[in-house]
Amino acid sequence: MAVPVQYYLVLSAAVFCIGLFGILTRRNALMFLMSVELMLNAANINFVAFSFQHGNLTGQVFSLFTMALAAAEVAVGIGIILVLYRNFADVDVTKATTLRW
Amino acid sequence: MMIEALVGLCLVGALVVFFAPDEYAGKLAFGWSLLPLALSALMYLNFDGRGNALLGGSLAFEEQFTWIALGPYELTWFMGLDGISMPLVVLSTLLTTLAILSAWTPIDERRNQFYGLVLFLEGSLIGVFGALDFFVWFVFWEAVLIPMYFLVGIWGGARRKYAAIKFFVYTNIASLVLFIGFFGLVFGLGDSISSLALPEIATALRAGELGPLAGGLIVPEQLRLLAFVAMFIGFGVKVPIVPFHTWLPDAHVEAPTPISVLLAGVLLKMGTYALLRFNFTMLPETARSLAVPIAAVAVISVIYGALLALGQSDLKRIVAYSSVSSMGYVILGLVAYTSYGIGGATFQMVSHGLISGLMFACVGVIYNVTHTREVGDMAGLADEMPLTVGALVAGAFAYAGLPLMAGFAAEFFIFVGAFQSTVIAGNGMAVMTALAMFGIVIVAGYLLWAMQRSLFGPFRFDGDYEVTRAARHDIAPLVVLIVVIIALGTFPNDTFFRMITDAVGPLVDGATAEAALGTGGGSP
């Protein structure tokens, strides 16, 4: 028996909320990046679940794209974090505020 | 391809000069600017347009092809000249060349960029006067602002940044207003037009094909009124009309003199030219129904501008405010809807361009030497700089409307045209004209006052500079301008006025023409 789609959605929502919580509460840039990954993967779960539900492969293909995008994003993100660390001797995102105004 | 060649020449010249070595930039730009000048002179001599460009006249140097076809409206590259735009093109090329010449002395840094921008400005101006498709026209209209912003902001006086930003923001907001107004009309016309070509829109609007907008919320009558007012304000800022004139004195005073020449000489004419092309050609009934407020604005601009000029002590400010005054006459002539009125208004655009150019150039030459423009800082300059002062006196009298100079011709045409106009019931235009004519007394007053104080009397100069005679290349533009002004004033018909009245003719409808012939009127 296939698992009903609602379960996947609950799982996805839970993962998304964890990621969101991480973004809102954490100050460490690395944790930020990881939280973003969680949110992206929550979206991936939805893609795959609906794809499975509708018998349409487009969603699964799209999740592959998302993973590629996430990889790229992590690469850029870590690069930014490295620069951040070099400039501020810290990876606290609330400290780098000089770009405002 | 002549207009394209003209614009292209200017733009290529701009690029070449921009990257030319600094020390040759002035001479190179002057030499290069002779090319568009010669070309426009050639075009003037071979001008064969008939009628009004927007109302089915045959155009000179016409060029039209589909450029971008997306959505419901086709954007066409549409260029052409009629009797209204031809004189303005010649004015642009002539004044640019002279402005470049008069920039040799005062501009001493980043010359290549300066002259490059001036040539870019020239190209854009010609584009504005030549374009007959709204899209193309608007691109050029906005493009004019770019070089102007930098020219004022980089080479200007002490408050140049304030002036440049004020000029840019003010006129840009005005562009937004006119854009909204115009597109209100375009959307109101709906399917009755298939492109943004101005003649097509003008024809459709005059044929009464304007539909309601916003699902019937705005009926055509209101739409016409709203669009007219929006465009009037939008263009009026550029003219400038009172009370949207305050950017002008700041921009003029802060701009380097050659740029003041172009600003007063050509840029202001964009506003009146657009008013004529859009408001007064496309929405004649609305213009007539608003004749009282428009004429009132004109009279206020004339008198108030002249009074402001009387209250100034900076020579450049005096000339700047008197531009406000002179452009008021143009509005008065436009609203008259007689051939002398609109023709005179167009003639005034050219003549005021030349005369204010001359005045600014003279003030600039004096400033180059004395480094001051305050009337009270100097006296008796006539002895030290006889040629410059002679030119300034000539310019002042031209401004004051001395016969046989262009200013008198233009103003007289406007007065005659406006006086006999019937757009306001009960000969109201005659009263308005008589009121506006008082400007000729005030203008003589402040110019003679300023001249008496600064040019005549015993020589006195408070600055640290040695007052010497101006160089030949400073005097040359003045002489050329005086000659042209006298030629235009003595032979208005054979220079421009014939082609102007030919183009204006379709705008003046039968009823007015009949009244003008003296058959209408209130006599029993």
Next chain:
Amino acid sequence: MAAESGVFTFAPAIAVLPFVSFLVALFAGKYMPKKGAVAGIAATAGSLLLSLVMLAQVASGHAHHMELYTWVGGEGVPFELTFGILLDQLSTLMLVIVSTIAFLVHVFSLGYMNDEGETGLPRYYAELGLFSASMLAFVFSDNVLMAFMFFELVGLCSYLLIGFWFRRPGPASAAKKAFLVTRFGDYFFLIGVVGIFATFGTGTFGGPGVEESFPELAEAAIAGGASVNTFFGLSPRAWFGVLGLLVLGGVMGKSAQFPFHTWLPDAMEGPTPVSALIHAATMVAAGVYLVARMYGFYALLPTVLAVIAFVGGFTALFAATMGVVKDEIKQVLAYSTISQYGYIMLALGGGGYVAGVFHLTTHAVFKALLFLGAGSVIIAMHHNENMWDMGGLKDRMPVTYYAFLSGSLALAGIVPFSGFWSKDEVLYETLVHGLGGSPLLLAAYAMGLLAVFFTGFYTFRMVLLTFHGEPRTDLAEDPEPVRWNVKIPLAILGVLAAVIGVINLVPVHALESSVPEFLHDWLYHGPEGLNGEHYHELITSPEFAGYSAGAIPGLGELGTLFASAGLSLAVALAGSAVALALYRAPAPEEHTAKLGSLKTLLYENYYQDEYQVWLAQDLTEETVAKNAKRFDDGVVDGFVDRVSDVSLVSGHFLRRVQTGIVSNYAALITLGLVVLLVAFGIVGGWFGGVFA
């Protein structure tokens, strides 16, 4: 026609020649031996010669009209604006007068300017040439627009020439004042010109071969034979009256009539030959000439005529009283000029067209003479113009003295000098038309008659103080001699001033009809619609001006003529006699102090300058203009700046939303998303009608 126009093809040269001399003097003057004077003399001599030829041609019955070129015309415009030349009796006479005086003044300038070692002579001769050209072109203009244009150009030349010595503050200021005051009059004139074109569609004065002229159209319109475009619902007569008064504004400005007379005394700051040419004989005459030129129009309008006459009479008296107390010789002459132009206005307004032109002619001669005579005295006195520093010049400069005396007798109106004949005719015409039933004209006549007394008085006061008695300064003891170039023009004009009256000896003609009234006949034989006879018909026609000639009860026409002449002569003699009695002494004393506070009033010119300066400077410039500037800077521009302030300030506060902390942005995004979701939910009814 071709043969007839043969000589006339040279008519434009009358104005072109001095214009060429303008160009020559301007560009090549400094390389020429007399700094451009030769060119000017040659040009004006040529103009004079050509004018005489034209006069002869017209005398042989060939008044001529020609189109020069079309200033504006073609299909596009409702009516053409053209330049053309009208040579008829009036204009050729005036051309001769103007070119004669211009020629003599050019010669005189050799003595006054060149011999005195003035600088800037090329400029002087250039401006003089330009003036001559514009004035001559004004005179032969065939339409009111062309007349206006050259009217303005002579105004420019007047400005330039008054301000010739621009290094001194006085001339610069006087030049400005002259231009502005006349400009104020020209404002009305320009409205009048515009109105004439808008009304009639033409501005032509008329003349042979002219189809439409505005005086004729106006005549037809009033008579009901033509329809013209009147304004404001006025009847043709009323509207033409308005137009006539508007044009009159320019006339009063240029001819220095009250209240626009204030510029003329100041204009004496210019070189004296300029005063003689421009501010006595020609440019000031342009105003009254214009009235004469379009007399066919004015003769239709009794109200306007009455205004002209009354203004003229009042100005004649008003200015004469001020001339009584002046100390500077040129000031006396300036007020005298204003007064005399008042007489010409009086004549024209009183229906005396011929009288007006007659006085215009004689006055041009004797006033130019008096100014040149004063110039000669001024040379001798090293540019001291105060008459109290002179005295006894009679024996030291006899040519000047006798010429000046001839002019003075003419000015005072002593028989048989020219001024007597013309002034007498002016007064006579006004009197008879006044007696014919116009009390206003009688009042104007009374003022004119009273002014004769003052004229006689100030004239002889001036002569006595300048030339008689003992020299009061060392310079007057041994004045600088003047040369031929001063004496010859004086001599010529001196003879003319004495005898020019013969052109119209009205009283003599009345006695002995074999003595012809040359001028009367001359003007009565002008082209159709432009001659004195036609004007006379209009003046007397009840449909138009409706003047009628009356006579002093019991004297008849002839008796009235002689009574009028006798009266004006007696008054003139009385005025002269008083002057002789008061100032004949070897060392005359100033009697002005006896006038008490009246003296101050007269010295201060009735405070006319004060209120005009107050109007122009204190009111317009200092109050209105400065407050307009304040309003503009504060309110209009202030509003613009406030708008930019509002956007700047609001931006200043709004930007605080941007904290720069990523977590805040993330929280905002989340919050926004939640709000959006809730909003969509409520609108879309997702919550099953909980909120419905």
